[in-house]
Amino acid sequence: MTQTQHEAASGVAIDIRTLPKISLHDHLDGGLRPATILDLAAGIGHDLPAGDAEALGAWFRESADSGSLERYLETFDHTIAVMQTREGLIRVAREFVEDLALDGVVYGEVRWAPEQHTAQGLSLDEAVEAVQEGLDAGAAAAIAAGRIIQVGQLITAMRHADRGQEIAELAVRHRDRGAVGFDIAGAENGFLPSRFAEAFTFLASEQFPVTIHAGEAAGLESIQDALVAGRALRLGHGVRIAEDIEIEESADEEQTDGQEVGIANLGRLAAWVRDRGIPLELCPSSNLQTGAIEAFGSTIDAHPFDLLYQLGFKVTVNTDNRLMSGVTLTGEFELLVDTFDYDLGDLLELTLNAVDAAFLPLEDREALAAHIASSFDAAAAGASGGAPGAGS
Template sequence: MILDAHGDYTIDGVSVRSLPKVSLHDHLDGALRPATVIELADEAGIDLPETDAASLADWFAERSDSGSLVEYLKTFDITTSVMQTAEGLRRVAREFVEDLAADGVVYGEVRWAPEQHLAGGLTLDEAVEAVQAGIEDGEDSIDADGGSIRVGQLITAMRHTDRSLEIAELAVRHRDGGAVGFDIAGPEDGFPPSRHRAAFDYLATQFFPVTVHAGEAAGLDSIRSALIDGRALRLGHGVRLASDLDVVSRSGDEVLVTFGDLSRWVRDREITLELSPSSNLQTGAIEAWGEELADHPFDLLYQLGFSVTVNVDNRLQSGTSLTKELALLARAFDYDLEDLQAFQLNAAAGAFLTVEEREELIELIAEGFDL
């Protein structure tokens, strides 16, 4: 693997950035450009810890690399503060789409919590409409440049508040206006999905897709609740599911593992794991296995047949891109292009699209990799 002067990575002579990618776990308030944060903060009269883009990017990276999800989440106080107007939300969403396209993403899902963007007087519906307008601006811009990208909204409720049913109803109201799924996010430990059972019950009656943050800062009970109470089709991170696997022996590339009931269910039902390698290191999600990327149970889960996908989580906080995450994994676990394609096919299969749309996406990925 070779890193070039433009920040791209080459594997077997192929640019990783040029490969078609699917992004399933990408937070809008974790993807702002530092320069945009500065400009929007200046317009709103908000003080920042740094006033030039490079220094602000370094500040976010330093504060995010704490080993604690709670501390990691505090950096979002700044990004959400500059996303309180329709104009700000529209701009951030447009730039989000443009940045995904520059990263080689052909289909993405952006998750964000409308309830955190009402301080400027917007209603929940107006906030969703502003983000959708920005998404469409970005899609049109990429189309005009000869590219193609599609992005859907994952409307998210904060798990430590009591608005999840209201947000679920909001998501369903906008299912024909860009909303493709529902999520809960925020501090995981102490706020299980079961607290939001009414919202999940409602979504089930509406046949509306659900992904749930689980198995990041909390363990197997959180994952179990996401599946039982949340009827989750995907697990946001889900990395701690690996603690339900008992590695009996290793011999070279051969690993003998005993599955727990939960991990076997997730594997056999092909429930998508939205893994985010760099973020998982920053938040301490893999502390049970080690402190380096090579310690991440990603490869174990992959080799055992779990539906693993690669995601950025928060581009700003982790200083990353999907291209970089794939390259880091390739270096850590000696993956080749066939492996990288497998991750994209898993993501396409887990996307909140119709069967026909997923099949088209799978064909697009196969053509782009052309292995």
């Protein structure tokens, strides 16, 4: 069985890499190729902690795998440093899309903070335009190679800075030129979304969609504030909503598939998120590395992903930062299959959750959902029939 061919719970081998995927939570400055960082750093005289691509990639992964979000974020000093010129932004964005397409992503939303990329004289608008040029070039190259991909920008404001309104206006200015949504990111503890209340009111008045990093480094208060003050349509990570769920063991100790049956009691906030279908942008490997799931355990099988999925939350699968975590979206799906015995039907449901959550017009989401369902049907038929490339 190849690296991307996995036995699902149904016993059918599936080639996850070839399945169409949706990427909603993927940071531009967290997805660079190590070789590109080396090239760009050499051009500006920026010192790096390693001198070859393999060693540099290993340094990023080791530094990120610390159990601390703050330490995780320190790795971005090097990627952001090489993304301060128009040429650097174009190259990084182009390669970002090319790598997504190679991984089977057909629709991606790329989040990044333009305010962090003006140190060498670019204006905010020039930075956004450079990234869009790179995204367009990457999509064109992928399409020329026979792959389908569409990509949009999530313009992000840094929550510890005081530029929320300015960045919100920037996002709206570019809404018809690649920007599809707004986000706030950075240190979550101590910086609630409500400090940008004016910006979120402006975005709501412009009917511009918002996703907010919440429920990762901070807990339920962060999620509550993102929904109330931020008017978030999606929760970036949001994994700590599981802290508002109490599992009561069944008195008769029934078992299903070898596991004890329990009763889940949802708190008011968890019930609101689930019952309203507010999407969670879960990033399994990253959530483990940053300590976001430490209340549940220190191994991937302790991740509340499956708990949330089984309880009917609209969970989606994402990578967060592919360079730092050393992951791909294919790899994250493989991890879930291996950990929770998901089958092709589960992967389809998770993918369609992401389609429904995408910041796209309804007609586009319907067309995308139809394409994905058709592709999964073909994969299932090929796998069961032993077709080449589908697990044979």
